[in-house]
Amino acid sequence: MSQTGSTLDDSVINWLLESDPSIKWQTMRDLLNKPESEWAEERKKVEFEGWGAKLLSLQDEDGQWDGGSFVPGDFSEEKWKTEGQPWTATYPTMTTLRELGFDPSTERAKNTVELLRKNCRWDHDGQPYWDGEVEECINGQTVAVGAYFGVDISHIVDRLLGGRMEDGGWNCESERGSVRSSFDTTISVLEGLLEYERVTGGTPESIAARKSGEEYLLKRRLFRRLSNGKVVDEKYLGFYDPNRWNYDILRALDYFRYQSVLTGSSPDPQLKEAIEHLRSKRLEDGKWPVNHECKGRVWFEFHDGVGKPSPWVTLRAMRVLKWWDEKYPQVANTPKD
Template sequence: MAERQDWKKVLKADPTDWLLEPDDPGVRYLALRDIVEAGTAELGIAKKTAHISGPIAEVLSKMDKEGFWVKPGAGYSPMYTGTAWSVILLAQLGATIDMDKRIATACEYVLDHNLTKYGHFTTRGSPSSTLECLQGNLCCSLLELGCTDPRLDKSYELMARIVTGEGIAPMTDRKVPLRYYAGDLCGPGFACGGTLRKPCAWGAIKIMLAFGKLPAEKKTPMIERAIKMGVDFLFSKDPATADYPVGYSPKPTGKPSGNWWKFGFPTFMVSDILQNAEALARLGYGQDPRLANALQLILDKQDGNGRWPMEYSYTGKTWGDFGPKKQPNKWVTLRALRVLKQVTGRR
């Protein structure tokens, strides 16, 4: 094992052995890959085991042979068991195309049914049903799953255009194929109908995560401009306060959603401060002093054993059960350790 220990000095205790317990093959594989950096042979065995007996296998067992979950079509609904969400979940579990042909089938299905010819990832198949959070989630997920379809490159490029506004007409110009709409995809700079046409931080984080995982050689000048806009927006407030524009609420408080401070697994539409830190760290801002308060907040959530609790759960809403609330959780701990390792400057 090629593990270095220096970045773990910020932990109250080392939870690695806990993450490597064999009765949780999914977490064990990802901990070996991302935290321990295990050798090829050990990692290969763990990866295979995770695909045949862990939560990856459970999610795949629910897939129709055609490549969809629950019902055919774009798969945004039902939340969070439809096709789009199942593919996003598989990516977060560490699934890859090379391990199971069903994963390739699922990726192909998403590209055939969610994607427009221009590169929009949609909820209903039309450009007007594009959500920036979904665009970022699916771009990121398909890339992590190992999808190399050129349509994904086109989707990344469109995602950058959506952010910068380059080549995208205003919503009032209905005669052009690439434009903004009166709904959620309403303007550049992460504007979203869900946040009353103001910038949506949750959408920005999903998009920045996707760009952060894109190989350097694929980051075009326009993508780099979109990244700069995203970083500037996410740092326009202290990430620890999450004081970004808020959306409509029947009982408005004017305060950020409390979900920002609830770390969980998996992560779907909702973003938390941990995911914001992950996105910024992946883009090279892990040691930026503007991120310091958020990193301290993350550290303060660990218990005396260096473990983080499950605070936001999708149990009963998605495939699988990833642990009870308010208890130390391996998946959430893995998320936190990845970020803390990333901010040392090492991938």
């Protein structure tokens, strides 16, 4: 293992290994290159210990969370205005369980899929949960979750392909007249298309759409306007934990890392500026902080507060830099400004 101060800092690795089982098993797989026989055993604990177990313990008898699909069953427009968007219903919880690595082959996972098929309907127009709804950002993550948990969601993929914009990406505001793609929606759709491709092999059309969405982000260096090169949103340069629907450059970089692992492609040089920004955000103790949090109802927090080191952000940052530095070692261990 590399010495203290490098991308794989011993003390930080140990800190991650002492964290939640969802962090530990991914650290073993992505940072330590442990064999599947070792990390798979740790992954099983997600269902029974820590964050994953806590979320599963909060599941309703009908398979949903907090009585609803996108928002809780007791939520209202007034609550949305005063409390902010809630994150306790089925959609955000299933997305989080996928990110934690809850094993889709377990009986608990399979039972959840069937219960949602029977009982969960979208707030938009009562559509069955696994049929998706109309907003591309929601459908993108429904594809990611559905594919991960073994659901046939090819019909939602087809709908996403039809919603791709001329600039190559997607925008959930398209139904309200938007004609330009957004970073937030595009990354949600890309994650869905890539997971669909991992599970099914994809189709020529879905692969072409995935590549066009990637090019949309790459042309903009993940955070700049194509028109004038200015930063689109300063929040893109900080990190969320978890992201929910929010975009940031770490989410995008981790996507491109995962895409590279799955397809065998090399890291695109156009990612370099975002990579160096990520490197510069490392704290003195070798960890990375969470910079933003999503306001609104949550079951519990996954971090110790804004500005504090985050296991999830640190894990993602370290595996992104490990991947990049293995291909471009000449930029490894660049001193911080």
